[in-house]
């Protein structure tokens with residue numbers, strides 16, 4: 125398909141309680157590449173296959189959670205169009221000059237109806253995936269693909285009040301497709317999944333009384349063997365696991381685990397190919413076991429009850 | 433040869449007959465979780481989500497890094513802590529705060545399987 129608007133989830137800035145422990149988790153264990161530390165002590169990471177300078181930013185704080193999420197858009201003109209759309213939707217937009225966020229072009233900064241800080245940007249310094257662009261080959265050098273063998277930041281799941289307003293903003297202004305939903309017995313959406321790509325979700329929203337909370341940050345793996353390998357490393361290093369299963373929703377094979385500050389992470393593989401003419405899929409909450417964890421049919425109480 | 437001990441410390445639940453034998457180096461949450469899941473819930477095991485909050489009523493213990501959103505400095509002085517980040521250094525009496533989220537089935541109006 126042609127993607128010429130919002131491209132992908134390009135950045136998440138995550139608060140961590142202990143930077144040394146977080147660096148061991150995201151860098152050494154997960155195998156993300158540490159790109160730089162800025163003057164304020166924030167640490168920047170990329171997955172090996174990503175072209176842009178960074179996708180994960182860690183900030184040490186006395187609480188865990190999400191500082192902001194940011195989507196990359198196609199070009200600067202897209203930012204102008206979207207700015208107008210966001211303002212017309214009734215949300216105030218702050219314009220951030222290029223360079224304020226390191227390695228980044230200008231940004232639009234605003235608050236989602238669920239209380240999360242979101243940015244849009246069109247430019248970020250591209251450092252490449254180590255293979256170059258002229259006769260790049262197919263495999264990077266030894267040691268570049270490492271740890272959990274993560275290819276890239278993929279999506280996130282955020283919760284807060286007015287989740288349906290997020291859905292409206294993303295589908296009507298950002299031109300995302302509404303792909304799947306989990307509904308209560310009256311047909312109200314509780315969990316909503318939207319896509320701007322050929323995957324079943326690029327972000328998901330959950331209804332929750334408290335605003336601004338992170339359910340999880342998710343990373344894409346290449347294949348099932350890498351998924352098994354990641355789960356083996358998670359066990360080897362005693363990283364707390366919530367579930368190793370498959371989601372009915374989006375059909376991805378998943379492992380949910382926690383970083384040392386309690387932020388939920390996911391690595392996944394699979395999932396079906398989504399096109400804009402794919403039908404909206406609906407799951408009813410009485411079928412939550414199949415929707416959430418379709419192999420064990422077990423939903424841990426923590427899964428839809430604890431956030432950071 | 434040193435005698436193998438069955439346990440190092442006993443954790444008692446306030447206002448309850450329940451007690452748990454545990455070893456040094458095991459968090460209060462890990463000691464309780466296998467058999468005490470009705471009164472305490474595990475989430476992140478990492479001091480971030482707050483679901484395992486307890487108050488220690490007596491005994492000595494050490495705590496790791498905990499999110500201040502869930503345990504403020506003032507609360508910490510009163511013995512509040514997150515069970516996943518609490519390491520006993522003596523026998524303990526604790527009070528789980530039952531900050532357990534309502535069962536998913538109840539929250540969403542159906543009975544969990």
Ligand code: FES
Pocket residue numbers: 386461473474475476477478479480481482483484485514515516517
């Ligand atoms: S289980 Fe999350 S803070 Fe203890």
Ligand SMILES: [Fe+2]
Pocket residue numbers: 279281340342390
């Ligand atoms: Fe996910």
